[in-house]
């Protein structure tokens with residue numbers, strides 16, 4: 001696919017009706033998130049950071065009231081259908097969600113989960129086998145076989161995150177979107193996370209959107225900063 005475009009939000013807003021009350025989850029937002037840059041989003045709890053990411057990815061719940069547009073090259077991401085979206089999700093966006101443990105499938109081994117992403121690009125079994133090993137090895141695991149043959153619950157939070165990063169880049173997306181990648185991790189693993197992102201960048205994925213409360217991550221890694229309004 002590789003359109004490699006900026007992400008342009010035009011008057012994008014999200015509301016929820018909760019117990020009969022309207023909650024403005026994200027106020028009308030006009031924003032250009034530049035390609036080939038690492039953009040950090042920092043802001044208070046509840047200001048709509050995760051909703052913004054989910055909106056771009058088309059993963060908001062059905063009951064969300066969404067207005068405005070999101071452009072990616074000539075695509076209007078707000079308007080594309082479910083089937084097209086499934087195609088674009090892996091090809092355009094790699095998503096590292098707020099809770100890595102919850103987004104890995106608990107009943108499938110890591111090797112099966114990584115294979116699914118690799119199948120988007122590789123046809124040959126052998127290529128998929130080799131690439132899985134290469135990707136897991138790249139994220140600092142020594143015992144690659146053991147990781148590939150593990151279920152998610154057999155890995156620590158930090159390990160799950162590295163696995164998820166490997167799965168995320170397996171489909172060679174244009175963008176990485178990460179929600180609070182260092183949240184709940186101890187200082188050492190937080191530092192390792194920055195290494196993980198540097199690795200991703202070394203692989204040629206240079207466009208990233210990183211939601212965080214972590215000032216060190218912003219200072220050390222981001223080129224641009226967005227602070228959404230409450």
Ligand SMILES: Nc1ncnc2c1ncn2[C@@H]1O[C@H](COP(=O)(O)OP(=O)(O)OP(=O)(O)O)[C@@H](O)[C@H]1O
Nearest residue numbers: 016018024025044045046047048049050051052061
């Ligand atoms: N599925 C939902 N249903 C109802 N309200 C929601 C839903 N998701 C988010 N909200 C509301 O939308 C607002 C923005 O939520 P969001 O999760 O984007 O905040 P955030 O900036 O990511 O916060 P945090 O820093 O705590 O992760 C909040 O008021 C939240 O309660």
Ligand SMILES: [Mg+2]
Nearest residue numbers: 049050051098
């Ligand atoms: Mg959030």
